[in-house]
Amino acid sequence: MDIFHINDTLALLNPENPDQFLQAGGFLWLDANHDEVAANPEAWRHQVEQITGTQIYDLHLKDVSNLSHPSYFDATQDYEMVVFRKLTLTEASAETKSGVKRKIPAALNKLATSPVSFLLMENVLVTVRPAQSRTVELARNRLLEYKYKADNNGSTHGGRLPASPEELMLRLLNAMVDQYLELRQPLTQQLDRWQHALLDPRRPFNNWLALLDSRVELRKLDNLCEEQHDAMQELRDHIVDTHDGTSRAKDLLLVRINDVMEHINRVLNHARRLEASLESAVQIHFAAMAHRTSEIMRTLTVITALFMPLTLITGIFGMNFEVMPLLKHASGFWYTMAAMGVIVILLLIYFRSQRYLQDQASRRIE
Structure with a gap:
């Protein structure tokens, strides 16, 4: 597990005494992967408790280790937990329960997901993610490469470091949702290929198994986005009801949450349009076949x-x-x-x- 101490000017990786740095200001980011937690969950929980003074509940410890857990939000008196499913880097071929490989196009094969768990504590963010996560790795690099620059008036130039664990979590969530937005073009191109294949009068369409698998994947994307949106909505309601920070900090968090939810809605609407277009292409195909007959x-x-x-x-x-x-x-x-x-x-x-x-x-x- 890596420990980051983040304040207004710099981010340190694995400081010797994180408690002393935390007392000096800023917040901590405890970053672990699923393999580390699954190897010894109790040892990982004990290590987090030593640093934060907060013990993770048994059910949440199981949720952190569950690679099939859907996106959701839960809150306790000590911390809040957000599980968000992100796209994975590997493009493993999908298989059915019988072990038979499914004929999924390359664009839809990229929809393999894995959960990322966020534990929001007082001045501490704990993340449990896949071992290979492009989003988290990029965020880590940005934090370590950040250089504080200020002019004579005291204002900074360029970007800034996150001011709170909530802001860091929302930045990571926003980057994860942007990965789904990047899939819009290849998914649309794949749909265009399906439509041309379905409506080509010179060549009969017989790849119905791949088409069915594609519709199943689009339906999974639809359900995935709905779960993500529900989790973000519950997080937003929780911040509105319980956040006791300044009005500006609270408004900034709400703006970032609304931005994440808006991106999720864009992906959701696009998935539904693709599914409806694919259904229309199938209906047009059968109508054309009936007309030809x-x-x-x-x-x-x-x-x-x-x-x-x-x-x-x-x-x-x-x-x-x-x-x-x-x-x-x-x-x-x-x-x-x-x-x-x-x-x-x-x-x-x-x-x-x-x-x-x-x-x-x-x-x-x-």
Whole structure:
């Protein structure tokens, strides 16, 4: 577990006496990963208690170690706990319960998530995250590379360090949500590929298993965003009801929480639009297939209608009678063939007038 001491001017990594630094001002950030906590949960809890003076409850200790825990918020008299599911760096292929790999496109395969737990205590933020977390690593680097610069008036230039554990947590949450926003373009491109494949008349679509898996992943993203939004809403209500800081500090926290919730809503709305668009593409696909089948059946019906009178004539002349009109006439065959041709031409004219037949040119014009 790494310990950061953060004040207005600098951030120190693993100070020798964190309690003394905490008494001097600023706050502490205790950063651990899931492997460290899972190796010895009791030892990790004891270490946190020695530094903060606060003991983590047993149920929350289990929640911290649970890699399948959904996003949620809980508050106690000693601390507040936020669990937020973030995108993982690894792109492991999804598998079903039977062990069969699912055919998920690359864009949707990036939706693998893992929980990040935040414990907000007095002047202390405790985080438990995956061993590989781009968001947390970038935040750590920014803190360590920060250089305090002030002009003659005492005002700082550029960015500033977080002023409280709540602000640091909200910065991390905002960066995690931005990872979801980065997926909007590849997800949209994947949806466009699905739509072209579904509506391509030259090649029948048969990759229904991958399409079903994609819809399942989009539904998971929808549920994930709803859980994240609910957790942030409960955190916002808790800060509104219990925060006893200055009005400016409270307003700043509320602004940051609202910004995180607004980003979550954007991801949620985008996921719902993608799901609705994919559903519309499937419906259009089946409508196009039904229309194509109807066109084929209409063509076959017209061909059948054209040959019905011809079949009738050939059936009549195939009767076994000795005396029949034109049967022994020298030009009877040609008269019959001409009559059959005239019948076909008249039927074609009638079908065209009734718009039963349309050539390709007329379809392009329409």
